[in-house]
Amino acid sequence: MNLNATLVGQIAVFAVLAWFTMKFVWPPITRALDERAQKIQEGLAAADKAKADLSLAEKRAMDELRQARESAGDMRSAAERQATGLLDEARAEAARIVAAAREAAEKEAGVAMQHAKDSLREQVAVLAVVGAEKILRREINADNHKELLANLKQEL
Amino acid sequence: MATEHTQTASEYVVHHLTHLNTSGERQQVVVDWGIINLDSMFWSIVLGALAVFLLWRAASKATAGVPGRFQCAVEMLVEMVADQAKGIVHSEESRRLVAPLALTVFVWIFFMNAMDLLPVDLLPVIWENIYSAAGGDPHHAYQRVVPTADLNITLGMAIAVLLLCLFYNVKIKGVQGWMHELFNAPFGSHPLLWPVNFAMQMVEFLAKTVSLGMRLFGNMYAGELIFILIAMLGGTATMLGFVGHVIAGSVWAIFHILIITLQAFIFMMLTLVYIGQAHDSH
Structure with missing residues (x-):
């Protein structure tokens, strides 16, 4: 427990060590700590921002999806309407064509019938004349009854 | 330790508690400013240099990125x-x-205190061999390796703290403000109280400094002494002494881990507290 100049020496050493720490140890470490704290803060802020962005993007995507769904529905109903219209039109067209065909066929049939009637009438007249000639050959001159026969033919 | 005759217990203890100083002998008077304890100075400087070197290594490689374990x-x-x-x-x-x-203060004192955990005879015996190999008398190969068990070291640091306190008193309050505080605090500004206040302030500074230095010194000195006594137990070269040495030495060393850390921490905290007080106005 003796005191001597060691005490003064220790004060000097203490001063040097404290100066060294103050100059070369403390600043780099606290700077690194502060920088890291800054980095972490920025990282956290970026994470928050990313989270907000994500929810915003999700919302936008949902909106787009809904819009797309809606427009798709519109499109489908329009297409359906158009299809029904086309179908109706086609159906009407077909009916018209069928009707026209029927009419034409009927007309043709009518003409053919008339034609057949006419030729039948001609043949009947000829047949009647032949028959009458045979009858009348015996008693009537054919030439005298020509006019009568023609009248008869007209009446058939 | 002596080579010719067996040391008595008291010789062993006294030898261990004698500093290697510039006079080459045990210091006889209480205060002698012409003497320097070479062992305390040497270990104090070596350990201080080691402490700041380790801190500096961490500092020089410090990055803001992911830190290594040492940096951490x-x-x-x-x-x-x-x-x-x-x-x-x-x-x-x-x-x-x-x-x-x-x-x-914390790291340095921790390192100096930690010297107490080395076997008490390890470094002194090494020194004794070096000293006698160099032609010296082994009886005078003194070596104390725990700088904080030297009052000069602890009181030196305490006085450094006191000087800082005085510096900050003047810096923060100005000479006039500090003088005003010295004479008017803590009891009051009545002129009759001035001497009392001043005396009180002086006692406060003295008590702070002495207690700061003495606390650390006392703890480490006592710790060292107990290690020496435990080593003497083993020195009896009996079975009982050997077992006692191992058990007591282990227990005291483990307990001392707490002491050396705690004392380093207390010294650091009180340094901060005293300097902090120098900033407060009364």
Whole structure:
């Protein structure tokens, strides 16, 4: 427990060590700590921002999806309407064509019938004349009854 | 230890508690400014250099990125000291000096205290061999390896803290403000109280400094002495002494781990507290 100049020496050493720490140890470490704290803060802020962005993007995507769904529905109903219209039109067209065909066929049939009637009438007249000639050959001159026969033919 | 005759127990203890100083003999008077304890100075400087070197290595490689384990450990230490300093010294400018100083105090004192955990005879015997090999008398190969068990070292640091306190008193309050405080605090500004106040302030500074130095010295000196006594137990070269040495030595060393850390921490905290008080006006 003796005191001597060691005490003064220790004060000097203490001063040097404290100066060294103050100059070369403390600043780099606290700077690194502060920088890291800054980095972490920025990282956290970026994470928050990313989270907000994500929810915003999700919302936008949902909106787009809904819009797309809606427009798709519109499109489908329009297409359906158009299809029904086309179908109706086609159906009407077909009916018209069928009707026209029927009419034409009927007309043709009518003409053919008339034609057949006419030729039948001609043949009947000829047949009647032949028959009458045979009858009348015996008693009537054919030439005298020509006019009568023609009248008869007209009446058939 | 003696080579020709067996040492008595008291010779062994006294030999262990004698400093290697510039006079080459045990210091006889209580105060002699012409003598320097070479062993205390040597170990104090070596350990201080080691402490700041380790801190400097961590500092020079410090990155803001992911830190290594060593950097992490030093950062925890720095952060602990910085937090304490922030809570006690309310001046950003002063903290730039005081906080690194407190870190130095903590790490340095911890290292000096930790010398107590080395076997008490290890370094002294090595020194004895070197000394006698160099032609010296082994009886005078004194070596004390725990600098903080030397009152000069602890009181020197305490006085350094006192000087800092005085410096900050003047810096923060101005010469006039500090003088005013010296004579008007703590009892009052009545002229009759001036001498009392001044005396009280002087006692306060003295008590702070002496208790700061003495506390650390007392703890480490007592710790060292007990290690020496435990070593003497083993020195009896009996079975009982050997077992007792191992058990008592282990228990005391484990307990001492707490003491050396705690004393280093207390010295650091009180350094901060005293300097912090120098910033407060009464």
